[in-house]
Amino acid sequence: xxxxxxxxxxxxxxxxxxxxxxxxxxxxxxxxxxxxxxxxxxxxxxxxxxxxxxxxxxxxxxxxxxxxxxxxxxxxxxxxxxxxxxxxxxxxxxxxxxxxxxxxxxxxxxxxxxxxxxx
Numbered sequence: 001x002x003x004x005x006x007x008x009x010x011x012x013x014x015x016x017x018x019x020x021x022x023x024x025x026x027x028x029x030x031x032x033x034x035x036x037x038x039x040x041x042x043x044x045x046x047x048x049x050x051x052x053x054x055x056x057x058x059x060x061x062x063x064x065x066x067x068x069x070x071x072x073x074x075x076x077x078x079x080x081x082x083x084x085x086x087x088x089x090x091x092x093x094x095x096x097x098x099x100x101x102x103x104x105x106x107x108x109x110x111x112x113x114x115x116x117x118x119x
Contacts, residue, residue, distance in 0.1 A: 003100065008033030008116040012040070014105065022046070026085075026105060028112050035062040035070065035116075042087065042103075044078060054078040056087065070094050074101075083107040090119070 012030030024044045032038040042058040058074035076089035087103040097118065104113045 003117040006115040007099070007118050008035055008114075010038070010114045012038070012112040012114055014107075014110040014112055017107070026112075030112075030114075032062065032114060032116065036064040038062045040074070042074065042089075044085075047077075052080050054080070054085075054087075056089075058089075060091065060093075076101075091116075 010030050010032040012028040012032070014026060015029055016025070016027035018025040022045060026042045026044065028038075028040045030038060038060060039062070040058060040060040042056045044054040044056045047053045047055050055077055056075070060072040060074055062070045064070070070093055072091045072093040074089050074091050076087055078085055078087040083106065085105040085107060087105065089101040089103060091099040091101055093099065100117045100119050102115045106112070
């Protein structure tokens, strides 16, 4: 599938990992191109006993240089291989943007590589 060029890319910092019995919550922050300073959370629910595949929901907020804020609802699926979790997200942004994001989380390195594509 050719997604074209990303409209935004970033390496975000994983600022928090909360583990509960049925949900793992990852929290991030970092600069994400045209969206400015971004903060996001994913709530991962395993879809198999091995905890190698996930469904998730989440939220994002961004602060733009002019002081305005955008919010986004995030939904998708993911797959873990060792310490790497790859997430595929459909994002609905409050300014009307609809995006497909690919996030590769390095759990040991506490970073998340993000590529955002316009849908």
